[in-house]
Amino acid sequence: MSKKIIPSLLLPAILLLFWQLATMNHWVSAYILPSPAKVLDTFTLMLKNGSLLVDTAISMKRVLIGFSLSFGLAFILGLFASIAPKTQVFYHYLIELMRNIPPISLIPLLILWLGIGEASKIIIIILASFFAMFSNIKKGLGQGNQQLLEVGKSLGLTTRENFFKIQLPNAVPDILIGMQIGLGYSFRAIIGAEMIASSSGLGYLILDAQQMSRSDKVIVGILILACIGSLTNLFLTKLIRKFTKGANFDDSHTA
Structure with a gap:
């Protein structure tokens, strides 16, 4: 096992031990905080009857659709902003205004x-994830290595070839960072939307469990979200490191 993994598992192990001790010694009511064994049993049962998989799949589908549409829109507008930066005066303040409105x-x-159908949830995801991706895409495409671009022109590359061979590859790290932040915002937004206006999904599962006083189900839903978020974040982090390896890249980004 990697030496870096062991320290990172130490605090979760301590928290799990404290949780077990608290429930075993009745420091906290089982109604408020069920034991780890109870949560594990509930997770197993929900996995077997398929309810957990169904709600997880529904939430993931909504996130995938909303995030994909948001990325496409952010990339198009980010590209336009990098090509024609002077036009930003017409929409900069509108974007800043919308950025500060909680979705x-x-x-x-x-x-x-739109009712409580899928459209309202997809729009919430787009609004939540768009601005982080747009800012990073605009930054990546707009701060390309001008010397490389000039070299490309001197070698006879067309504007299109310059974009795909030099400008876009140079912007990939910023684009991935924007995607990483945007995806995190997407998960937060869809859970909030499902808690307010939905009859399915992980957000609805958590809210329904709370109303039924099922703390074990609430914890299962939260842990599933944590695992999904951690896995997607780890995947994008590895991609970012791959594309920035050996490069002089400033990983500061706009949240």
Whole structure:
């Protein structure tokens, strides 16, 4: 086992031990905090009857659709902003205004306009993830290595070839960082949306379990979210490291 993994597992192990001791010695009511064994039994049961897989798949589908649409829109507008930076004066303040509006606050209005179907949830995900991706895509495409671009022109590369061979590869790390942040925002947004206006998904599972006083189900839902978020974050982190390996890249980014 890697020497880096052992220290990172130490604190979770201590918390798990404290959790077990707290429930075993009745320091906390089992109604409020069920034991780790109870949570594990509930997870196994929900896995066997398929309810957990169904809700997880529904939430993941919504996130995938909303995040993909958001990325496409952010890439197009980010590309336009890098090509024609002077046009930003027309939309900069509108984007900054929308950035500071919590997407969850728009749910009541979206329900009035679109109902509680999939469209309102997809729009919430787009609003939550768009701005981080747009800022990083614009930064990556707009801060390309001008010397390399000039070399490309001197070698006879067309504008299109310069973009795909030099500008876009140079922007990949920033784009991936934007995707990493945007994906995290997407998960937060969809869970909030499902808690308010849905009859399925992990957010609905957590809220329904809370209303039924099933703390064990609530914890299962939270842990599933934590695992999914950690795995996707780890995947994108590895991609970022792969594309920035050996490069003089500033990993500061806009959240």
